Amino acid sequence: MSFSSEKTTSKRGRLSRSGADVDAASRNVQLKRELGGLSYEEQRARLQPNSDSPIQMRSDQAASATSGPAGAGGFGAIGRLFNRMRGPDEQPNETVESVDVNLSEQVTGPIGRLFNRICGVDENQTDPAGLSFGDAELQSYLKEELQMAEGEMFRGTKLKGISKKLIGDLDMDGDGRLSWDEFKAFEGQVLERLAPGPDSSASAGEMEGAASSRYSELAGGDGALGYGELKQGARDQLPEGTKHLSLIAQLAARITLDALDTDERDKPVAERTLSQEEYLDGAREITKRQKSMG
Numbered sequence: 062m063s064f065s066s067e068k069t070t071s072k073r074g075r076l077s078r079s080g081a082d083v084d085a086a087s088r089n090v091q092l093k094r095e096l097g098g099l100s101y102e103e104q105r106a107r108l109q110p111n112s113d114s115p116i117q118m119r120s121d122q123a124a125s126a127t128s129g130p131a132g133a134g135g136f137g138a139i140g141r142l143f144n145r146m147r148g149p150d151e152q153p154n155e156t157v158e159s160v161d162v163n164l165s166e167q168v169t170g171p172i173g174r175l176f177n178r179i180c181g182v183d184e185n186q187t188d189p190a191g192l193s194f195g196d197a198e199l200q201s202y203l204k205e206e207l208q209m210a211e212g213e214m215f216r217g218t219k220l221k222g223i224s225k226k227l228i229g230d231l232d233m234d235g236d237g238r239l240s241w242d243e244f245k246a247f248e249g250q251v252l253e254r255l256a257p258g259p260d261s262s263a264s265a266g267e268m269e270g271a272a273s274s275r276y277s278e279l280a281g282g283d284g285a286l287g288y289g290e291l292k293q294g295a296r297d298q299l300p301e302g303t304k305h306l307s308l309i310a311q312l313a314a315r316i317t318l319d320a321l322d323t324d325e326r327d328k329p330v331a332e333r334t335l336s337q338e339e340y341l342d343g344a345r346e347i348t349k350r351q352k353s354m355g
Contacts, residue, residue, distance in 0.1 A: 165354040170346040171320035189241035272344035288331040
């Protein structure tokens with residue numbers, strides 16, 4: 062008799078839990094749909110636990126999902142939350158779960174800050190949605206920010222030529238504008254100059270070692286790396302007979318300084334210097350992003 066009673070009670074408990082599970086799954090599917098069209102910052106705000114939320118996250122889950130930079134825990138926690146919220150017949154959302162993929166999509170690192178400056182937005186913006194630049198923005202950046210070919214004859218023609226070449230090389234869809242997805246391919250070229258030697262399969266430690274050696278080689282005995290040393294280093298890396306060699310070396314030096322410098326942005330680019338820490342930090346950030354893209 063008692064067995065039958067316990068069995069009936071157990072069955073009712075299972076039915077009750079089953080109904081609650083269905084309701085929870087339904088609410089979670091609805092929440093997932095709502096989050097699907099939001100940016101990262103909007104997702105963070107939407108997932109803040111409150112009395113109206115269809116789910117109540119434990120304090121440790123809330124902290125991991127809503128704190129820290131997007132590529133260092135936030136997106137990963139949100140991805141895991143998406144997967145926990147899936148209905149009984151749904152498959153895990155592997156794209157959202159992958160932290161590395163999210164990192165590769167964000168506008169981050171030295172070249173990400175460069176991209177934002179050309180686009181004319183805050184250099185620390187990480188969301189690439191709606192951002193792109195074309196010939197006008199790039200020429201303005203070359204002229205005003207980098208002071209390219211300043212005081213040289215035919216400056217306008219040179220700036221037009223640089224802009225046309227850069228956009229032409231990276232513009233994959235042919236619309237005449239560069240999105241972050243297109244411009245980030247430039248990172249690989251920059252890393253080759255910062256840490257020449259290792260290929261893409263090299264470890265982060267090997268890349269840092271190559272960057273350290275390159276800095277010492279360029280800076281010489283005084284330990285200061287400025288425009289002159291960077292320009293000469295770029296010239297030495299270019300094949301003999303390269304057309305417009307001086308202009309390309311100048312561009313490489315100015316972009317390197319603007320991308321990696323963190324404490325002298327109030328100075329003209331050609332008057333800035335890079336410390337070893339700035340140089341290596343830049344190489345590390347780009348290496349991390351390159352690894353995230355496979």
